Amino acid sequence: MANVLRWWQQQFLNLVAAVIFYTAIPLPFLPNLDFQKVACFAPMIGLMIGGILGGLDTGMNYLGVPVLTRNALVVGAWIAITGGLHLDGAMDTADGLAVGDPERRLQVMMDSATGAFGAMAAILIIILKVTALTDIAENHCLVLMAACSWGRWGQQFAIACYPYLKPTGKGAVHKQAIRSYLDLLPSWFLLLGLSGVVWLINPQKLVLAVGMVLAGSIISVVTAAWFNYKLGGHTGDTYGAVVEWTEALFLCVITII
Numbered sequence: 001m002a003n004v005l006r007w008w009q010q011q012f013l014n015l016v017a018a019v020i021f022y023t024a025i026p027l028p029f030l031p032n033l034d035f036q037k038v039a040c041f042a043p044m045i046g047l048m049i050g051g052i053l054g055g056l057d058t059g060m061n062y063l064g065v066p067v068l069t070r071n072a073l074v075v076g077a078w079i080a081i082t083g084g085l086h087l088d089g090a091m092d093t094a095d096g097l098a099v100g101d102p103e104r105r106l107q108v109m110m111d112s113a114t115g116a117f118g119a120m121a122a123i124l125i126i127i128l129k130v131t132a133l134t135d136i137a138e139n140h141c142l143v144l145m146a147a148c149s150w151g152r153w154g155q156q157f158a159i160a161c162y163p164y165l166k167p168t169g170k171g172a173v174h175k176q177a178i179r180s181y182l183d184l185l186p187s188w189f190l191l192l193g194l195s196g197v198v199w200l201i202n203p204q205k206l207v208l209a210v211g212m213v214l215a216g217s218i219i220s221v222v223t224a225a226w227f228n229y230k231l232g233g234h235t236g237d238t239y240g241a242v243v244e245w246t247e248a249l250f251l252c253v254i255t256i257i
Contacts, residue, residue: 020035088237
């Protein structure tokens with residue numbers, strides 16, 4: 001029993017460390033936090049972020065905030081909760097990919113200054129999210145939870161399947177936490193369960209439930225594979241780019257479903 005309690009306590013501390021690492025949510029100081037395994041909890045952080053955004057959306061809808069304004073505020077809160085961590089990675093990645101010389105791409109990505117292509121990528125991602133949410137008439141909370149979680153599952157896929165291109169950096173530690181395809185299964189089943197909730201709430205939404213799983217899985221895998229194809233591997237910046245583009249494209253596909 002004591003070992004079980006210690007295990008649960010360690011999992012709770014790892015979850016707290018993941019919240020601190022991936023979000024700007026203020027938490028009280030806890031000693032002995034270990035950030036080595038935060039990537040294992042990334043989709044759970046996505047569920048939490050999506051739940052917060054869904055609650056915000058529901059509250060503003062109750063207050064009568066117009067739909068476009070409401071969705072713009074939700075996306076703004078989305079960026080604020082993450083501290084712009086992933087969006088910054090998407091911007092740096094866009095700047096790097098804009099360089100014609102493959103040898104200079106990583107160097108450009110490490111530059112803290114934002115270039116024109118990075119700014120355009122950020123604007124496009126934000127526009128896609130706002131417009132897609134506007135076109136999705138219902139189930140906003142569950143859709144937001146799914147989008148945030150699948151984006152972070154895509155990050156896990158990139159960590160597990162492709163080499164890390166820099167010897168040091170925030171993203172390097174994730175390779176020790178997620179080593180193989182087997183480490184992806186717990187989060188995948190978690191997201192499968194989320195789609196199951198959609199179906200249980202409304203059995204007529206079976207197509208939406210199945211579509212969420214298929215869209216999330218395919219977009220996550222393809223996005224991670226595309227950045228690997230362009231760069232020959234991944235960095236912390238491309239992990240963020242995978243999250244952002246998976247979220248945006250997932251929402252776009254859901255508008256069709």
